[in-house]
Amino acid sequence: MQDKYQLLRQHFEEIVTLTDEEWNFIAPHFEHKKLKKHQFLIQTGQPVDCEFWIINGLIKSYAVDEKGSEHILQFAMEDYWVSDYYAFQHQIPATIFVDCIEDSEFFCLSLESRETICQKIPAMANFFRIKSNYGFIGLQQRILSLLTQTAEERYDALLFKLPKLVQRVPKKLIAAYLGVSRETLSRFKG
Template sequence: MEQHYQLLRKHIEEICVLTDEEWDVVAQRFTYKSLKKHQFLIQKDQLVPCEYWIIKGLTKAYAIDSNGKEHILQFAMEQYWTSDFNAFQNKVPATIIIDCIEDSEFFCLKWEDREYLCHEIPKLNHFFRIKSHYGYIALQQRILSLLTETAEERYNNLIKKMPKLIQRVPKKLLAAYLGVTRETLSRF
């Protein structure tokens, strides 16, 4: 477990360096969780008390429309943060489902604990702001990609940005993420 905490510390310290005393405070606020492949991290309509940092594994965040079609918003793997951030921040029921594509391990951070850490260690405000901005930028790029690029361009950009993801995600899910059929994906 110590190795997992060291990964988290390294992740945080890419943005803000912590003293050992500060790190002790931070580490106490994170809890560990593991799930098997196909288990849900978040289900629709549930409250979302935590945001999750992925230690190991792969998840998909998605919504299901009124016709039962799955719309994948995000794949998240090691060192990604994931949650239904609207539900987490605003304390409303989840509209996004997150489940595990692989056996996965997480560090969970409750909203109250994040607020406590930002108050007690102000430089963590900077960390969480930067992480939020990166997430917002990634979402913005994804939306623009869906609006302005061909399916083949989206696929090629995904290979460039996340080559390891292509090897870990089933073709059916990649096709859904890219907004194409599996048959179309097989032609790229």
């Protein structure tokens, strides 16, 4: 288990420097969890108690429309953070689903713990600010790609940017992420 916490510390220290004393304050705020394939981290209408840092595994966040169609917002794998951030930040019921595509292991951080860590350790406030900026950039790029690229161009970009992800995700989920049918996806050269 100590090795898992060491991975988390290394993740933080890719961006900020922490003393041992700071780390000893931070570590107990994180709860280690494991879930099996198809188990939910978050379900629509339920409280969103945590944000999650993925140690290993693969997660998807998505919404379901009135017709029952899945609209995938994000795939998250090792070293990614995931949650229903709107519900998490405002402490309201979830507006999306987040579940495991693979058996997954992660650390959970409550909003209260995150706020406490950021107040006590300015470097961590900086870490979360930078990570949030990366998230906004990723979201902006995703929206722009949906507005300006064809589905095939988005697929090619996904293959280029995250080739290992595409190998791990079932084709029907890639199609849902791109907003096309499974049949359309099969026609792409990629």
